[in-house]
Amino acid sequence: xxxxxxIGVDLGGTNVRAALVDDxxxxxxxxxxxxxxxxxxxxxxxxxxxxxxxxxxxxxAKGIGLGVPGPVDVKAGCMFMxxxxxxxxxxxxxxxxxxxxxxxxxxxxxxxxxGLAEALVGAGKDKDVVYYVTQSTGIGGALIVNGQIVSGRVxxxxxIGNLIIDPHRASxxxxxxxxxxxxxxxxxxxxxxxxxxxxxxxxxxELFLLSETNEVAKRIVETMAYDLGVxxxxxxxxxxxxxxxxxxxxSKSSEYYLELMKQxxxxxxxxxxxxxxxxxxxxxxxxxxxxxxxxxSQGVI
Amino acid sequence: xxxxxxIGVDLGGTNVRAALVDDxxxxxxxxxxxxxxxxxxxxxxxxxxxxxxxxxxxxxAKGIGLGVPGPVDVKAGCMFMxxxxxxxxxxxxxxxxxxxxxxxxxxxxxxxxxGLAEALVGAGKDKDVVYYVTQSTGIGGALIVNGQIVSGRVxxxxxIGNLIIDPHRASxxxxxxxxxxxxxxxxxxxxxxxxxxxxxxxxxxELFLLSETNEVAKRIVETMAYDLGVxxxxxxxxxxxxxxxxxxxxSKSSEYYLELMKQxxxxxxxxxxxxxxxxxxxxxxxxxxxxxxxxxSQGVI
Numbered sequence: 001x002x003x004x005x006x007i008g009v010d011l012g013g014t015n016v017r018a019a020l021v022d023d024x025x026x027x028x029x030x031x032x033x034x035x036x037x038x039x040x041x042x043x044x045x046x047x048x049x050x051x052x053x054x055x056x057x058x059x060x061a062k063g064i065g066l067g068v069p070g071p072v073d074v075k076a077g078c079m080f081m082x083x084x085x086x087x088x089x090x091x092x093x094x095x096x097x098x099x100x101x102x103x104x105x106x107x108x109x110x111x112x113x114x115g116l117a118e119a120l121v122g123a124g125k126d127k128d129v130v131y132y133v134t135q136s137t138g139i140g141g142a143l144i145v146n147g148q149i150v151s152g153r154v155x156x157x158x159x160i161g162n163l164i165i166d167p168h169r170a171s172x173x174x175x176x177x178x179x180x181x182x183x184x185x186x187x188x189x190x191x192x193x194x195x196x197x198x199x200x201x202x203x204x205x206e207l208f209l210l211s212e213t214n215e216v217a218k219r220i221v222e223t224m225a226y227d228l229g230v231x232x233x234x235x236x237x238x239x240x241x242x243x244x245x246x247x248x249x250x251s252k253s254s255e256y257y258l259e260l261m262k263q264x265x266x267x268x269x270x271x272x273x274x275x276x277x278x279x280x281x282x283x284x285x286x287x288x289x290x291x292x293x294x295x296x297s298q299g300v301i
Numbered sequence: 302x303x304x305x306x307x308i309g310v311d312l313g314g315t316n317v318r319a320a321l322v323d324d325x326x327x328x329x330x331x332x333x334x335x336x337x338x339x340x341x342x343x344x345x346x347x348x349x350x351x352x353x354x355x356x357x358x359x360x361x362a363k364g365i366g367l368g369v370p371g372p373v374d375v376k377a378g379c380m381f382m383x384x385x386x387x388x389x390x391x392x393x394x395x396x397x398x399x400x401x402x403x404x405x406x407x408x409x410x411x412x413x414x415x416g417l418a419e420a421l422v423g424a425g426k427d428k429d430v431v432y433y434v435t436q437s438t439g440i441g442g443a444l445i446v447n448g449q450i451v452s453g454r455v456x457x458x459x460x461i462g463n464l465i466i467d468p469h470r471a472s473x474x475x476x477x478x479x480x481x482x483x484x485x486x487x488x489x490x491x492x493x494x495x496x497x498x499x500x501x502x503x504x505x506x507e508l509f510l511l512s513e514t515n516e517v518a519k520r521i522v523e524t525m526a527y528d529l530g531v532x533x534x535x536x537x538x539x540x541x542x543x544x545x546x547x548x549x550x551x552s553k554s555s556e557y558y559l560e561l562m563k564q565x566x567x568x569x570x571x572x573x574x575x576x577x578x579x580x581x582x583x584x585x586x587x588x589x590x591x592x593x594x595x596x597x598s599q600g601v602i
Contacts, residue, residue: 071573080573129451131539143540145446150430152541154573159538162571164531167467176534176569230465233477234535237460238432239444240453268477270463272372272381272455 007061008292013084021292025121041087063104063295067113071155106294115142117290123279127242136248139181180231184224186250208253225257229264247281308362309593314385322593326422342388364405364596368414372456407595416443418591424580428543437549440482485525487551509557526558530565548582
């Protein structure tokens with residue numbers, strides 16, 4: 001093989017997957033394990049190394065990138081906070097893995113690496129500045145500037161779920177009153193559907209289907225579209241990206257709200273911002289591919 | 302002189318100033334003219350060139366940067382919109398000046414170049430990612446990542462005056478209902494002071510002084526501090542910069558509200574974001590110095 005190869009690792013609370021990925025973002029081989037997320041750091045690391053070294057020809061990789069579930073101190077190469085993998089909080093992941101594997105290691109959080117993948121080899125591949133938004137159980141995001149993630153001082157760039165859409169909305173949890181995650185995430189949609197329509201509804205997809213015939217469901221979807229439009233207006237005025245990219249499970253049903261959302265967005269921004277492109281995420285494995293793109297984005301070629 | 306020299310131009314609706322600036326941001330010579338902002342593009346350009354070429358030894362400059370009053374198409378080198386200098390809307394400023402002066406020319410809007418100056422040689426000089434906010438007659442901002450301005454797809458990065466603090470506030474003008482510029486700018490403070498206290502108040506400074514003894518004035522200032530805190534929470538969740546830098550005329554009175562603003566900010570962000578540094582702008586001439594830094598930031602050395 002002539003192209004430069006990287007290893008991308010998607011470390012989650014349940015599973016860890018590692019893949020050999022070429023510099024065009026094509027996946028050549030995937031290995032999957034349980035992540036042993038509640039074990040000690042020693043066990044988690046041995047398991048992680050076993051997963052990586054199970055990839056045939058893993059030594060050919062010029063760099064390893066990890067997408068992890070929480071905010072990352074990119075310079076130190078550790079997680080500031082690892083709610084799902086407690087032993088990795090402030091654990092020197094980069095340092096330990098580099099010592100063991102003798103390959104440069106980089107990490108960033110899972111939403112950020114997914115955004116990087118879409119920016120480099122997905123929907124945003126011809127754009128300089130991209131803001132990726134994932135709408136799933138929660139709402140998160142990633143800012144990519146000139147092919148590099150802006151991870152943030154404390155790894156919180158893209159923690160957009162806490163943006164306030166309307167401070168007079170209900171107080172739901174630890175997030176701000178009126179936080180967009182409590183209004184427009186998959187979890188929020190299910191909560192509203194259960195409260196106002198039918199307590200047996202368990203997915204956003206059910207709500208979307210119901211919105212074709214049920215007025216209350218339709219209004220919940222319309223409100224969500226509006227709230228997302230407001231959230232995008234904030235990002236536009238602060239960053240004015242070349243494109244928004246929308247991913248995550250809920251966005252797979254975006255035909256139910258994309259146009260309404262764009263209208264709401266356009267009504268809240270200065271006119272030239274109104275036609276910022278909204279692009280659908282394109283990649284099947286943004287987490288693995290984006291993790292593999294981390295070393296490349298940091299100059300390892 | 303041994304350091305690399307640049308020319309920075311501050312083109313405003315009333316005056317144009319050009320300065321010879323070294324790569325450390327020190328100003329060596331300033332020339333000032335009326336900007337003839339309402340004349341034809343030919344007259345404006347001749348006047349601009351006369352201003353630049355009046356600088357002794359202007360030919361020694363490796364590049365020329367212009368800060369202009371409106372959103373800029375950085376790649377094309379023209380202003381998308383030039384309300385104060387109508388003839389320059391979509392006029393090929395970069396191309397025409399380069400042809401005439403045979404020196405590389407760059408432009409960006411005035412808030413962005415001020416932010417660049419503070420990021421490179423001012424309050425943020427040791428920071429990678431800086432968000433500059435200017436609180437003056439209006440509210441504007443600039444995102445600087447690794448020494449470069451993120452100007453935006455349509456030059457609107459930093460148009461934060463239109464961010465919605467509370468959609469239930471009054472409708473004032475073309476901005477969004479509850480836009481922060483209508484709540485916390487110098488203009489907004491004077492409007493509120495005139496409405497609720499005394500129609501003869503003409504400056505934010507008067508309101509601040511009055512807030513030491515007058516309860517209504519105090520409440521106006523407290524509300525402004527809160528609103529700014531909310532605005533900064535948006536920027537933090539979207540970008541998580543290494544520092545906020547606060548400049549502009551109103552911010553010269555920040556002793557009246559900085560602590561309250563920080564408290565409001567901290568109450569609206571995830572805990573690790575609460576201690577993002579708020580730095581006061583340091584430079585006397587951020588517009589001139591930042592304009593001069595544009596060529597350097599784009600690789601002209």
